[in-house]
Amino acid sequence: MERFKVTILVDNIAKGNLVKEHGLSILVESERKSILFDTGQGNALKHNSRALDIDLKDLDAVVLSHGHYDHTGGLDHVLEIAPNCELYCHPTVKKTRYSVRDSKVKEIQPPRSTVQALDNLPDAKLHWIKEPIMIDDRIGVTGPIPRRNAYEDTGGSFFFDTQGVEADPVEDDIAIWLIKDSELTVLTGCAHAGLINTIEYVEDINPGKTVRKVIGGFHLVNASKERLQKTVKRLQNMDLIVPCHCTGKKAKNYLQSCLGKRVRQGEAGIVFFF
Numbered sequence: 631m632e633r634f635k636v637t638i639l640v641d642n643i644a645k646g647n648l649v650k651e652h653g654l655s656i657l658v659e660s661e662r663k664s665i666l667f668d669t670g671q672g673n674a675l676k677h678n679s680r681a682l683d684i685d686l687k688d689l690d691a692v693v694l695s696h697g698h699y700d701h702t703g704g705l706d707h708v709l710e711i712a713p714n715c716e717l718y719c720h721p722t723v724k725k726t727r728y729s730v731r732d733s734k735v736k737e738i739q740p741p742r743s744t745v746q747a748l749d750n751l752p753d754a755k756l757h758w759i760k761e762p763i764m765i766d767d768r769i770g771v772t773g774p775i776p777r778r779n780a781y782e783d784t785g786g787s788f789f790f791d792t793q794g795v796e797a798d799p800v801e802d803d804i805a806i807w808l809i810k811d812s813e814l815t816v817l818t819g820c821a822h823a824g825l826i827n828t829i830e831y832v833e834d835i836n837p838g839k840t841v842r843k844v845i846g847g848f849h850l851v852n853a854s855k856e857r858l859q860k861t862v863k864r865l866q867n868m869d870l871i872v873p874c875h876c877t878g879k880k881a882k883n884y885l886q887s888c889l890g891k892r893v894r895q896g897e898a899g900i901v902f903f904f
């Protein structure tokens with residue numbers, strides 16, 4: 631039976647001597663494919679892959695969940711190591727964008743080195759994802775995720791301008807899913823489109839199959855009590871929930887208090903087999 635190995639390479643928290651970083655990178659390996667979902671800010675990925683004895687040279691693909699610096703850094707380094715690797719992301723991933731909060735402005739788009747690496751990729755290797763596609767018969771990429779649940783406030787402090795006028799909906803936010811029989815695992819970057827929106831969209835794309843595991847950034851830092859309650863209700867049928875990166879401590883504790891041991895704190899260095 632073919633199985634998946636999923637390794638968290640970069641996260642805000644890290645095991646032992648691994649480097650922690652505000653960012654996310656997850657390696658998915660099956661017998662046939664090796665796929666890197668996000669690259670963090672770049673530094674932790676270099677250090678942690680070496681420390682975990684993971685050679686990225688055999689990567690088949692990199693998927694970028696969205697165009698934020700903490701998910702796309704060091705792409706140039708990865709593509710240098712793995713020259714045959716294909717790249718999957720949404721066409722607006724390179725857009726200049728800002729976080730504007732309490733009049734503090736910060737550029738949060740991918741670093742220039744990543745944009746250059748994308749620009750240098752031959753067309754045949756760069757896949758702009760505007761709709762769901764399969765990378766392999768058991769690994770899919772969502773493309774933009776419809777935001778159907780009203781309780782999932784997908785806004786935030788993201789803007790295309792420094793004045794905070796033109797809101798950035800992060801429409802490039804995409805997720806991946808892994809298929810094992812009738813069960814699905816969803817990997818999210820920051821889940822800017824909403825965690826439940828993402829899970830439900832993956833189920834829509836895969837009729838007859840159910841999402842049982844979800845791993846990634848859930849972006850619940852500013853979630854209301856109502857949103858957290860509805861999120862927990864929808865996650866009742868899961869058997870593994872791994873909040874990483876931007877989920878927020880309060881939200882993670884709430885998930886754990888309601889869903890018990892099925893919730894496992896994500897951190898760099900954790901490996902799952904299924």
Ligand SMILES: [Fe+2]
Nearest residue numbers: 698700820876
């Ligand atoms: Fe993030």
Ligand SMILES: [Fe+2]
Nearest residue numbers: 696698820822
């Ligand atoms: Fe993000």
